[in-house]
Amino acid sequence: MSAVFENPSETPFPRHLSVLPDEVLEALAPERGGWFVDCTTGLGGHTEALLRANDAVRVVAIDRDREALGFAERRLAPFAGRVTFVHRDYRELPDVLDELKLPSVAGILADLGVSSWQLDDAERGFSFQRSGALDMRMDRTQMTTAAKLVNGLPERELADVIFEFGEERLSRRIAKRIVEARRVAPIETTAQLAEIVRKCVPVHGKQRIDPATRTFQAIRIAVNRELDELDGFVAACVERLAPGGRLAIISFHSLEDRLIKHAMRREAGMAPEDDTPRSQMDWNLGKRPEPRVTLISRKPVTASEAEQAANPRARSAKMRVCEKIGPVVGRAESGNNREYGKK
Numbered sequence: 001m002s003a004v005f006e007n008p009s010e011t012p013f014p015r016h017l018s019v020l021p022d023e024v025l026e027a028l029a030p031e032r033g034g035w036f037v038d039c040t041t042g043l044g045g046h047t048e049a050l051l052r053a054n055d056a057v058r059v060v061a062i063d064r065d066r067e068a069l070g071f072a073e074r075r076l077a078p079f080a081g082r083v084t085f086v087h088r089d090y091r092e093l094p095d096v097l098d099e100l101k102l103p104s105v106a107g108i109l110a111d112l113g114v115s116s117w118q119l120d121d122a123e124r125g126f127s128f129q130r131s132g133a134l135d136m137r138m139d140r141t142q143m144t145t146a147a148k149l150v151n152g153l154p155e156r157e158l159a160d161v162i163f164e165f166g167e168e169r170l171s172r173r174i175a176k177r178i179v180e181a182r183r184v185a186p187i188e189t190t191a192q193l194a195e196i197v198r199k200c201v202p203v204h205g206k207q208r209i210d211p212a213t214r215t216f217q218a219i220r221i222a223v224n225r226e227l228d229e230l231d232g233f234v235a236a237c238v239e240r241l242a243p244g245g246r247l248a249i250i251s252f253h254s255l256e257d258r259l260i261k262h263a264m265r266r267e268a269g270m271a272p273e274d275d276t277p278r279s280q281m282d283w284n285l286g287k288r289p290e291p292r293v294t295l296i297s298r299k300p301v302t303a304s305e306a307e308q309a310a311n312p313r314a315r316s317a318k319m320r321v322c323e324k325i326g327p328v329v330g331r332a333e334s335g336n337n338r339e340y341g342k343k
């Protein structure tokens, strides 16, 4: 039977289908019990799955979006006492675990990016399909909004953001048009920004994706600093896993997946696959990190055809999993060295 985690659909509870539900459970093996961390609780789908899987599971449920945590708290009320909600950035994981006096945990999950309800809610300003104030903050207590970047960044920097985080080859043209438009009046809504971008990008035949998609992704990543310190985050997770404990990270675009792949390979003591002559040189000079994990699979785990048909968001999901090396002591906090895919 599939572990399905759709939230109750009656309004006002928003809707978000958790991706790779069965695969996440298989990766994290909650049947062994202990403390788990859901770094991106969102509406609580994966957290609920972990809690339902075993009464001996407890979860630290982190999200930087206070509103999302509010919904998750409502949803997870039946599990009160087994889940601790924390409104923080997951990059502060070591501090969070120190404050909770948890030296190590049995498993850590991060399901990166934004959830469907954040994207769909016009008021949150992520959507190019529904007009709203140009906001895009996951944490609405932070100061930097999309409007601030779009109206404030110098043209060159704006183009770099759109190129680097959106992989948009027309970045210079788009940045130029944005700067021309904001000279007349500030760009205040998602509809205004989308219109400017659409006018810059020629449409060839029947295009499936909106021409504004890549620019919106880029601005969102910049506003929320989504790629910053991902590398350090992986290292911090590995540090706090008990031997045999598992780390599972789901990403939705190649920029994130590449960073996670490299970070996990480094933790596994593997040669850098990349890239810079510098890292190759360090490797050849013997500056090889001691392996702290084994990779559970070389290739990322992706959604089944059935899941992709039911949940279009799952099409781009890639999950990478690694397991902390070391002698497994006790059951409460540790993993079980089980081979992935084998029951």
Ligand SMILES: C[S@@+](CC[C@H](N)C(=O)[O-])C[C@H]1O[C@@H](n2cnc3c(N)ncnc32)[C@H](O)[C@@H]1O
Pocket (backbone or CB within 6 Å): 005, 016, 017, 018, 019, 039, 040, 041, 042, 043, 044, 045, 046, 047, 062, 063, 064, 065, 068, 088, 089, 090, 091, 111, 112, 113, 114, 115, 116, 138
């Ligand atoms: C894809 S959703 C998670 C959905 C969740 N797994 C579920 O099953 O409902 C991603 C969530 O991560 C949160 N998030 C993104 N970056 C974060 C960060 N740096 N720290 C904490 N939460 C973050 C977002 O606010 C969003 O709620």
